[in-house]
Amino acid sequence: MEGNYFFCSQDETSGLPLFATTVGYWEHQMETERPEGFPDYLMHQVLEGLGEVVVNGKAYKVEAGDVFFLYPGIPHSYKPLNQKWKVSWVSFNGREADQMLLFAGISESGTGRLKTNELIKPLEQMLTLAMDNDQEADLERSKLLYGLLIDLKYQLLSPSYSDQEFDRVKPVLHYIENNLQKPMTLTELAAVANVTPQYLCRMFQQTMNIRPMEYINQQRIKRSKQLMFQHPAMRMYEIAGRVGFESSSYFGVVFRKLNGMNPEAFKKLHGLVP
Numbered sequence: 528m529e530g531n532y533f534f535c536s537q538d539e540t541s542g543l544p545l546f547a548t549t550v551g552y553w554e555h556q557m558e559t560e561r562p563e564g565f566p567d568y569l570m571h572q573v574l575e576g577l578g579e580v581v582v583n584g585k586a587y588k589v590e591a592g593d594v595f596f597l598y599p600g601i602p603h604s605y606k607p608l609n610q611k612w613k614v615s616w617v618s619f620n621g622r623e624a625d626q627m628l629l630f631a632g633i634s635e636s637g638t639g640r641l642k643t644n645e646l647i648k649p650l651e652q653m654l655t656l657a658m659d660n661d662q663e664a665d666l667e668r669s670k671l672l673y674g675l676l677i678d679l680k681y682q683l684l685s686p687s688y689s690d691q692e693f694d695r696v697k698p699v700l701h702y703i704e705n706n707l708q709k710p711m712t713l714t715e716l717a718a719v720a721n722v723t724p725q726y727l728c729r730m731f732q733q734t735m736n737i738r739p740m741e742y743i744n745q746q747r748i749k750r751s752k753q754l755m756f757q758h759p760a761m762r763m764y765e766i767a768g769r770v771g772f773e774s775s776s777y778f779g780v781v782f783r784k785l786n787g788m789n790p791e792a793f794k795k796l797h798g799l800v801p
Contacts, residue, residue, distance in 0.1 A: 533668070539662055549567075552615035568624050570619075574591060576607060576608075639684070642684060713727060755794055763778070763791070
């Protein structure tokens with residue numbers, strides 16, 4: 528069982544909201560059974576071969592390009608199903624670990640599929656990190672872990688995902704980005720992808736995990752923040768109009784919903800009040 532692994536010291540990192548505890552890979556992962564689960568969160572990426580993961584009595588086949596997630600204390604086992612099952616992993620914990628997984632679209636133990644079969648870059652960096660000081664290396668791995676979980680949001684495919692559907696959504700995303708300043712309808716967006724409005728909504732749910740109009744509002748609010756920083760003296764009704772909101776009051780409602788505060792409070796918080 529050739530491989531490499533690191534046990535991360537938690538003397539400095541345990542106070543972080545998210546920190547790595549182990550990271551490594553096996554050239555041939557052997558069978559592992561944990562009736563009581565594992566104390567930390569675990570993410571495995573399968574690089575070669577075929578294996579089986581069992582979580583709470585449910586079995587999943589996993590191969591190159593697949594990942595599987597195991598939450599703390601959840602009974603599980605996994606084993607190879609052929610001669611060579613190459614697996615890389617990282618275990619982690621911290622008060623924000625659960626929220627970071629939710630951000631990536633993961634809410635429970637199970638499997639997922641990546642857009643690529645290659646080793647996820649931050650995980651590769653965690654494994655190949657070369658630093659003189661072990662303490663600094665452990666801190667760097669925790670920093671890379673944060674990036675890893677953010678990247679997963681865009682690298683994980685939804686269960687009903689297809690390459691063709693994502694390719695059909697891409698022109699719609701570009702269209703939205705280039706037309707945030709004006710009203711957009713589902714019919715208009717559907718025409719860009721040459722589908723019906725109903726099918727467009729389904730494609731967005733499957734590939735983006737969000738409805739089209741919710742996505743538009745997210746992008747509009749993001750653009751409004753950029754305008755606040757670039758033009759601190761600009762009036763809110765002007766900003767609302769520039770990002771496609773027909774009324775400043777509705778802009779304020781959406782802004783509060785997504786940020787937990789109104790636009791004026793956001794400007795004050797960031798010292799943008801002229």
